[in-house]
Amino acid sequence: xFIGDGAKMVRDAFELAKEKAPAIIFIDELxxxxxxxxxxxxxxxxxxxxxxxxxxxxxxxxxxxxxxxxIAATNRPDVLDPALLRSGRLDRKIELxxxxxxxxxxxxxxxxxxxxxxxxxxxxRELARSTDDFNGxxxxxxxxxxxxxxxxxxxxxxxxxxxxxxxxxxxxxKKSSLNYFT
Numbered sequence: 001x002f003i004g005d006g007a008k009m010v011r012d013a014f015e016l017a018k019e020k021a022p023a024i025i026f027i028d029e030l031x032x033x034x035x036x037x038x039x040x041x042x043x044x045x046x047x048x049x050x051x052x053x054x055x056x057x058x059x060x061x062x063x064x065x066x067x068x069x070x071i072a073a074t075n076r077p078d079v080l081d082p083a084l085l086r087s088g089r090l091d092r093k094i095e096l097x098x099x100x101x102x103x104x105x106x107x108x109x110x111x112x113x114x115x116x117x118x119x120x121x122x123x124x125r126e127l128a129r130s131t132d133d134f135n136g137x138x139x140x141x142x143x144x145x146x147x148x149x150x151x152x153x154x155x156x157x158x159x160x161x162x163x164x165x166x167x168x169x170x171x172x173x174k175k176s177s178l179n180y181f182t
Contacts (some may be wrong), residue, residue, distance in 0.1 A: 006051030104128040111143040
């Protein structure tokens with residue numbers, strides 16, 4: 001990607017939406033271009049800021065067209081530039097909380113359904129209780145980890161302990177990934 005490409009891509013996306021209206025523009029991982037602005041000497045940081053300024057510019061000029069909606073998603077609302085959240089730009093904030101215990105149990109069962117699980121040994125309710133702050137992707141990772149653990153010990157089916165170790169592995173990754181800016 002070259003300098004100016006990010007801003008051009010934003011302009012092009014909004015132009016295409018105007019041509020094809022009614023349309024929805026979905027921006028995933030908004031925090032990648034929508035972080036709080038700061039002074040930086042790095043050209044990459046400046047390019048990200050140019051891209052965000054173009055997004056702000058397009059959002060400001062877009063509010064008059066009701067046939068085009070802009071939806072953005074982020075896992076990091078805490079790092080978004082306040083300018084993005086001003087009225088008339090991205091008006092609604094919809095927070096999707098982590099799944100409940102019942103939902104976590106069901107998610108674990110869904111991701112384990114194609115695995116050979118010792119049904120007499122594995123207690124998905126207990127596993128769900130020990131994954132209190134996990135999201136759906138992390139619960140899937142627990143099942144993948146459990147499968148890998150079982151493979152390493154040449155098991156023909158997953159045991160409850162495989163899932164417990166999978167939870168511990170994902171929990172360790174969660175803790176290490178929280179150091180965003182260190």
